[in-house]
Amino acid sequence: MASETQPLIGTQSTSSPLTRSRFRTQLACGAVLVTEIFERIAMYGAIGNLVMFLNKTPYNWTSYNSVNALFMFTAVTYMTAIIGGWIADSYLGKCRTILLFFLIYIGGYVFLPLLYPYPDPKFEPSQPPGWCAGSGNSSGWDTDHMDAWDEKCSWAVYLSLGIIALGSAGVKANFAPFGADQVRQEGTIAMRVFFNWFYWCVNVGALVALGLLAYVQQEISFFWGFLAPNVCLVIAVLVFTLGLPVYIKKPAGGSIISNIVRIVYDACRVRHQHWRRTVVTSDLDNANDLETLLNPINDAPSTCLDHAKVRFGGSFHDNMVDDVKALGKILCVFAAMIPYWTVYFQMETTFLIQGLHMRLDFNGTQGHRNITDEHPVITEFKMAVAWLSLFDVFFLIFLIPLFDRLIYPRLDRVGLTPSLRTRIAVGMVFSIASVCTAGSIERYRLDTYWRNGTENIYWQKIGGTFYRAADVSILYQIPQYALIGISEVFASIAGLELAYVHAPRSMQGLIMGLFWLCQGVGSLVGTATMVSFRGLWFFDWDHGDINCRVTCECHLDYYFFFLGGLQLVGLVLFVIIVKVLDIGRASPYSSQRASLPPGRSTGRRRVEVSQQ
Incomplete structure (x- = not known):
């Protein structure tokens, strides 16, 4: 029998299994993170320029219908995530559910290039493709009171977006918790590292999609701009499949609901x-x-x-009942975050519409004021409108490693680790600053456009469509995108971590689905508020042109300030709820962090995740 001072397992036999275990964990995490990058390229390739795609020739949808199409797509994507979480928890498990919804995802994506089957960049169609053009009658500058279903090819657009939304939802509900399962045994610090780098990979995908594909769509052809994300989605499925031998796969636990x-x-x-x-x-x-x-x-x-x-x-048994009680607490916190998501989704909708009506080139010449005059073609290099979202992405790609490797470790060492609820509240404050900044910029833009009570139009051609813009550089939007990016570093990542850390193990997929569902509700709130202000701050004239025909009738600026007030109310409610329910406290992190890639042990005793 071995003595008490002798290791129970010899050093020769321990090094190989431990090394292999760490290597497999790193392979699993690497496959998950690379898959996420390619999947996000596909997703942002679809939605990054969707508003402009529908608003421009040949579809000519009104601005608010274009925005609402994206709001509805986002809402369906996030709200149906609960279906994917329920299927994973109750029947298939996370891994097989992800593969199933990836197939649905691809099935919907093949429709997008067919909505613009014109690979020749020199060809600018005046009408949508014949296979879907049987519906809708949007045309000309004077389309008033246009309902969404009356727009050109509306049935085909909503069908393809609906299938993509369903597929993306099932993947979204399970992918982050599936990745976290690979490092859960390493403790809370390793999981915080994983979620930080998971969100970092999300934004690397966004960087490629918005930086490269958005320019291809706007300046070359939407056909190629939609085909390339198709390829990326297939690559994502292949990479995920290659990782199957090294994944930790947890079986379904029965009918949770x-x-x-x-x-x-x-x-x-x-x-x-x-x-x-x-x-x-x-x-x-x-x-x-x-x-x-x-x-x-x-x-x-x-x-x-x-x-x-x-x-x-x-x-x-007590544990089953306590799990349901925990679910109720988490739902209250998620509900308090709905105003934050309403503000967050403005980045992909109203911020983009605002940018379309600002000067995109850097050295253009002032256009004519009369629509009957010949439109001056601006020949200087113009930035893609979707590139403004890159300022949000740049801040995230820079700040996430900064917080993960420098700021959080130093706070850990001095015992000042911010709780999850503190990080979320700070993120909400930055989101208020972002939307109020957007309102101030819009007020300045409108004043410039209607200087001296007359239109001062800066004509610019974007993707074959002329826009009546104000002579205000689009670079003025940088602060609002930067502020929303900073808010994500705090609120979005902490919200994702809270959804996983505080979820009972039997309900991880379901609770993650509920987390995304509340984001979808936030998107629907954005749709509802725009519809509510239709005829007050938003009008149908000129395809919903946010400049309006008559001075001072359109007020996108008022809408932004309204959202700031809504988020302020949401912040107060959030603080009250987390205090009353005593939820969102971060588990105490060790002073020694896992500064290695996700899955690498810190060398200390493993700490189980708090199931508060």
Whole structure:
């Protein structure tokens, strides 16, 4: 028998398995992160210029219908993520669910190049392709009160976007938690590292899509700009498939939603029985006996759901009931973040529309003021409108490693690690600053356009379509994109981490789906507010031109300030909710961080993730 000072496993036998285990973990994480990069290239390749694609020739959708199409796409993508999470938790497991929805994803994406089947960059079609042109009658400058379903090829656009949204949703709900499963045994620090680098890879994909593909779409052809992301999506599936031998795959745990329903029903049933017992004993003469009956000294349900526990007369073990209680807490926090997502999605919608009506070139000449005059063609180099989103991406790509490798480790060492709820609240503050900055820029843009009460038009041609812009450089938008990028470093990453860390293990897919669902609700709130202000701040004239025909009637600036106020209310509610529910506290991080790639042990005792 080995002595107490002798290792239970010899050094020769420990080095090889441990090395192999770390190597497999690194391979698994690497496959997940590379897959995420290519998948995000595909996604941002579809949505980065979607508003401009629909707003320009040959489709000529109104501005607000173009924006709402993206809002609806985003809403469906995020809201149907709960379906993917439910399927993974209850039936297929995360890995097989991801593969299934990848196939749906590809099936929807093949439609996009068909919406613009014109590979020749010199050919500028005046009408959409014949296979879908049977619907819609959008044409000319005077299309008023145009409903979304009356736009050209609306059925084909919404069908393709709907299939893509469903496929993307199933992947989105499971991909981040699947990647985190690969490093969960390494403890909380390794998971924070993973989520930081996962989000970093998301933005690397966005950088390629918005930096390269957006320019191809705008200046060459949307056919090639949509075909290239198709290829990237296929590569993503291949890379993910190659990693199958090294992944940690957790099986499905049964029907989660049905268990939740049964627990809620059982709690209501037992509580009703207790209430009836209270009524029966109401005629007792001895008040002390009644008090003893209703409030046992030893134990009593602290919440309604506790009635479903076996020890209180229910049918379920404590852990199952506590998981459902944790779900309710997390949902309250997610709901408080909805205004943040409403502001966040302006980056891909109203910010883009604002940029289309600002000067894109750096040395252009002032255009004519009369529409009957010949439009001056600006020949100088023009930046792609979607490139403005790159300022958000650049800040993220720079700040995420800075926080992960420098700022957070130093805070850890001095015991000042910011909690998840603190990071989210700080992100909300920056989002308010972003949208208020956008409102100020829009006020300046409108004043420039309507100087002295007359139109001062700066005509510019973008992708074959003329836009009436103000002579204000699009570079003025940099601060609002930078501020929303900083907000992501805090709120988005911390929200993603909170969704995983505080999720009961039996509900990780479901809760991650609910996290994305609340983002979808935020997108729908954006749609609802735009529809509500239609006819007040937004009009149908000239394809929804945000300049309007009459001075000071259109007010995108008011809309931005309204969103700032909405986010301020959301911030207050968020602070109250996390304080009352006592949720969002970060698990204490060790002073020694995992500064190695995800999956590398810190050399300290592994710490299990808090299931608060």
